[in-house]
Amino acid sequence: MPKKVDREQRRRQIAEAVLRLTAEQGLDAVSLRDVAAEAGVSMGMVQHYFTSKDRMLLFACAYMIERTNRRLQQQIAARPCPRSARATLRTVLVELLPLDEERRAGTRVWTAFLARAAVELDLEAFMRTTWVASHAFIADQIRSGQESGEIPAHVSPDRAAVRALALADGLVSHVLVGHYSATQALAAVDTYLDELFAGSSDS
Amino acid sequence: MPKKVDREQRRRQIAEAVLRLTAEQGLDAVSLRDVAAEAGVSMGMVQHYFTSKDRMLLFACAYMIERTNRRLQQQIAARPCPRSARATLRTVLVELLPLDEERRAGTRVWTAFLARAAVELDLEAFMRTTWVASHAFIADQIRSGQESGEIPAHVSPDRAAVRALALADGLVSHVLVGHYSATQALAAVDTYLDELFAGSSDS
Numbered sequence: 001m002p003k004k005v006d007r008e009q010r011r012r013q014i015a016e017a018v019l020r021l022t023a024e025q026g027l028d029a030v031s032l033r034d035v036a037a038e039a040g041v042s043m044g045m046v047q048h049y050f051t052s053k054d055r056m057l058l059f060a061c062a063y064m065i066e067r068t069n070r071r072l073q074q075q076i077a078a079r080p081c082p083r084s085a086r087a088t089l090r091t092v093l094v095e096l097l098p099l100d101e102e103r104r105a106g107t108r109v110w111t112a113f114l115a116r117a118a119v120e121l122d123l124e125a126f127m128r129t130t131w132v133a134s135h136a137f138i139a140d141q142i143r144s145g146q147e148s149g150e151i152p153a154h155v156s157p158d159r160a161a162v163r164a165l166a167l168a169d170g171l172v173s174h175v176l177v178g179h180y181s182a183t184q185a186l187a188a189v190d191t192y193l194d195e196l197f198a199g200s201s202d203s
Numbered sequence: 204m205p206k207k208v209d210r211e212q213r214r215r216q217i218a219e220a221v222l223r224l225t226a227e228q229g230l231d232a233v234s235l236r237d238v239a240a241e242a243g244v245s246m247g248m249v250q251h252y253f254t255s256k257d258r259m260l261l262f263a264c265a266y267m268i269e270r271t272n273r274r275l276q277q278q279i280a281a282r283p284c285p286r287s288a289r290a291t292l293r294t295v296l297v298e299l300l301p302l303d304e305e306r307r308a309g310t311r312v313w314t315a316f317l318a319r320a321a322v323e324l325d326l327e328a329f330m331r332t333t334w335v336a337s338h339a340f341i342a343d344q345i346r347s348g349q350e351s352g353e354i355p356a357h358v359s360p361d362r363a364a365v366r367a368l369a370l371a372d373g374l375v376s377h378v379l380v381g382h383y384s385a386t387q388a389l390a391a392v393d394t395y396l397d398e399l400f401a402g403s404s405d406s
Contacts, residue, residue: 026323028230108322111314114318116318118310119229159394166377169376170371170372179335180365187362201404
């Protein structure tokens with residue numbers, strides 16, 4: 001099956017070019033011509049793999065999310081066992097923040113896709129799916145923290161997940177433009193986790 | 204001074220065209236040509252009032268913020284006296300959410316500017332200034348809630364303002380793409396305010 005492998009590899013190569021261009025110059029700069037030049041392939045080849053700019057952007061967005069999730073799973077797996085719910089939740093919330101150049105680039109791309117999702121329904125549906133998965137993961141961690149006795153039983157995992165995700169995504173924008181510092185954002189995450197694990201939040 | 208009035212009126216007319224186009228089609232769609240057509244003026248006139256696309260966008264963004272602030276002040280002023288800190292804070296946090304078509308359009312525009320701010324320094328500085336003002340306003344409301352005895356003295360106004368603003372801005376994105384419903388977002392705001400006013404948050 002070498003042909004299929006090549007095909008996927010080529011699509012990823014193009015997606016990486018889209019992500020680099022978007023991180024550096026914003027989505028405005030992403031034309032088929034620029035993507036082809038950045039990926040080192042012909043415009044015809046980009047058109048062969050993606051029938052429209054929107055399909056190319058959707059694939060690039062999915063590819064970015066997949067990469068973020070993989071990095072997140074590696075971060076979680078790297079922590080010593082037994083892993084506490086708190087450590088896992090903190091890893092997820094902190095990993096979303098643009099605290100190094102790689103995550104800053106990822107956040108710039110995510111924000112560009114979010115803006116486009118406001119006027120492009122397929123992308124909007126995709127971002128919603130991504131957030132549904134994040135919400136479910138956070139709620140699951142809270143439930144497992146309740147089973148291990150780390151989080152009081154009266155906390156609502158669902159309501160707490162809304163709060164945790166909103167806190168993280170708000171901080172993402174604020175840190176991106178330099179409104180809040182890394183220190184302020186990390187303090188907000190830790191204070192929130194203190195309250196969640198003490199049972200004084202979303203009870 | 205009729206000439207100056209005309210000039211400002213004309214700039215606002217162009218800014219409104221920018222905001223309508225951005226809300227409907229995203230910032231990609233905002234060319235000088237399209238803005239001129241939407242505003243019903245010539246391209247030459249747009250270029251006369253704004254020396255570059257970036258300066259036009261910056262003016263449109265500032266105009267939108269000014270309009271939002273005015274609406275917010277009207278909402279606050281419309282509430283019966285004496286106004287509690289809680290009612291004012293709730294008005295601010297809820298008014299930011301895209302819960303009707305006008306605010307949805309505003310949020311689409313804000314998100315588009317945020318994405319562009321990631322690659323355009325003047326706009327980034329402007330958004331930071333806007334958030335600094337929001338943060339200061341929220342912290343002031345918390346301080347006045349402490350003076351009136353509504354909020355316990357041990358709460359840190361500054362840390363609480365970080366949390367409140369992050370919660371609101373996270374929910375803005377989630378509601379915009381339809382990930383969380385209005386009910387979920389309002390419940391998250393109210394639960395947060397319950398905790399803040401009970402002194403169980405950011406203490």
